[in-house]
Amino acid sequence: MRSTAAALTALSLSMLLPSLGISIANVALPTLSTAFDASFPAVQWVVVAYLLTITVLVVALGRLGDVVGRRRLLVGGIGVFTAATLGCGLAPSLPLLIAGRAFQGVGAACMMALTVAFVGETVPRGRTGSAMGLLGTMSAVGTATGPALGGLLIAVSGWRAVFLAVVPLGVVALVLAARVLPAVPPRPAERTGAVLREVVRDRALVAGLTASALVSAVMMTTLVVGPFHLSGVLGLAPALVGLVMSAGPAVSALTGVPAGRATDRFGSRTMVVAGLGGIVGGALVLAFTPPSFGVVGYVLPLVVVTASYAVFQAANNTGVMKDVPARDRGLVSGMLTLSRNVGLMGGASAMGAVFAFAAGTGDVTSAAAWEVARGTRWTFVVAAALVAVGLAVVLRAAVRASAAPGASEPARAGS
Template identity: 35%
Template sequence: MPDDPKPSGANAEADASSPSTPGSSGGFVLAATILASAMAFIDGSIVTIALPAIQAEFGAELASLQWVVNGYTLMLGALLLAGGGLGDRVGRRRIFVAGLILFTAASILCAAAPTIELLIAGRVAQGTGAAALVPQSLAIIAATFPREVRGRAIGTWAAASAVTTALGPPLGGFLIDSWSWRAAFWINIPLAAGALWLTLRYIPENRDDAATGPIDWTGTAVAVLSFGALTVGLTWLTEADGNRALALLAMATGGLGLALFVAVELRAANPIMPLAPFRSRTFTGANVVTLFLYGALTGVLFLLPFELIGRRGMSATAVGLTLLPLGLIIGLFSRPAGALADRFGPRLFLAAGSAVVAVACFVLALGLESFWRGAVLPVILLSAGMAVAVSPLTTAVMNSAPDGQSGAASGINNAASRLAGLLAVAVLGALAEHVFRRGAPGGSFAALASAGETAPAAM
């Protein structure tokens, strides 16, 4: 699934530096990668619940809160592929440790931030650190475990990641209610300390000897600046005193930047995003579905805490428990859905899952007074729709990838899911701010917009 990054090295054969057997240290290697990945996955799910408390403390506008989310997502999505390539060339352990240290330092900055601006800066640094450490997790597992047990190790990592992601919202809600939203960032420190100790003690350095040539830093920079400009433009539209002309100029600059990115990738010797897989209509279509599905999911997760806390007066803990089914249902039912898709083909499951997600968003948009019908039911529907669609989506992407480019295809799909969230928060945030100014209840209209953006995917 797009939430489980598959860097280029993870899908390759174990290189010459890989041990023939994981030995007694294999469990410690797995524990280190799980702890490090858990930081990134938990962080994303906790922060959205903390947004209302952050807004209350700093008196921040919605535009600033969007950047608390998007500062992280922008850097993670745009730098993810470069992070994987850097580990293949420089050394996975080295980049993994560097990412851990940067993520930890950024978490301390976020937890202690006296202003919203410093909090956003910390989130940008967190995203950069996550882009370095997350791609190395599967690559380190692939280099540590031989083929006959590698699938089991990756399955353990994926299951643990699903559990930690599911526990993120209730854990975050409890920490916020019991202490402060700052505890959502302090929780990263013990996780990082454990991961760092295990890494330095048990993970040997390894790299991919087949990874040659320079990293496409030009393409990476153009991608960051282009998506950054688009996000800035969309965010400026949410500000009451924003300059609409400047917002449109920023968006136009972002659009031109994306065209430049395509031109750069066509000429690059080692493109960060190879364009050859897009010759397949199935591959292109699957990534378009990824944009809609993950855009809808991220948009709902961004807006729902404001709806539940602001309109319904719920506690952060209650909001976290409301979101608990999301990770659990996806974690439990994605694998059976993938098995059925292998048997019957992914198209039916993609359409059905997308349709269920659209219905969930529409129910949220109705703003029903009943908590069970207006919040719990749509969250369960959203979870079920994603569970039905996620594994078949990955199957469609990987099956349509050209020979020898499965790693690139997986990386592109991962990046698409992250960037979908980036744009969704920007677009739906703009719609929500417009609705708030007109006095409409909660984030209902923005959730309806989320349903509208999912409908084409269901088609």
């Protein structure tokens, strides 16, 4: 009999590896530029090819898992990811490395779409929140440890080790997933367009996806603005900037499992609202804390924001997925991942533009400290407003669901 613990271990690795694949490669870009005698825009495709492939394919592959069988596609995705990672580590040229990263993104899209979908097949309903919190923790661990691990591997063995060191983890994930995950039978295929029209009519589901995109955009704000504020306003050296920036992912990793347990106890609606409210409050404190408060004045509200993000993620994923019919879980899980990725990519560009505009200079790197501080303030004000919009959307959907005739239980976004 397959144990829940073994299944969660397999799913945890399947969530960790794609996140690690994003963050561990970023730190290698300067080294790759030197190794291949290539421009920085050219080596940036090592990151872009991976993210773009995931974003384009994640919904379609989630739906394909519903149709052909989720274990089959997840195991296949882990296999593709692992083989492509090995290929990246052995790539003799930059174009082949970029191609390997694109194939790695195909595998990662399968893993990111289907891992969350598998929770309903492997975990008792009353423990769904705890499982979602664990998966959120593993994603945060991958994001937090990637840069440090990548830097260490490059220093010891060169850039190829960044990819080759991940291969054994991929093999372990592949073996575990093949052995312990249940074989979910394929479901009769409905046309994807028809299923998407059912999804659009589900206000609670749309609210959850909208809030996910907005919150992800705001979380990207901390990564875009943080380094400039810490160095330009607070005067920190690069090493200290990296240390302070790592506090966010670390807090998310530590908060994920408790947040999931709280979701199981208090319900996803309550915890979604609490998480969104915490992000709004933390962003406003980040906006208006005077620079004279120093690093502590930045880190404490950042901890509130990231902890609240972990609460929101666990509760929102639980609320979105818990009432989805089994035949559609891969599709909806893929849409969750897509909403998060769209938010991250949109946040990087949009919030970066807000920051530059608010600072009042075209070159933030040479801006005066007071200009950077002004940019930080108004960017986080906008960030708080975006999350407040997400909170309003969620509350409106919850009120409509509660007022619906015959509604005897809380709706998906707020049960």
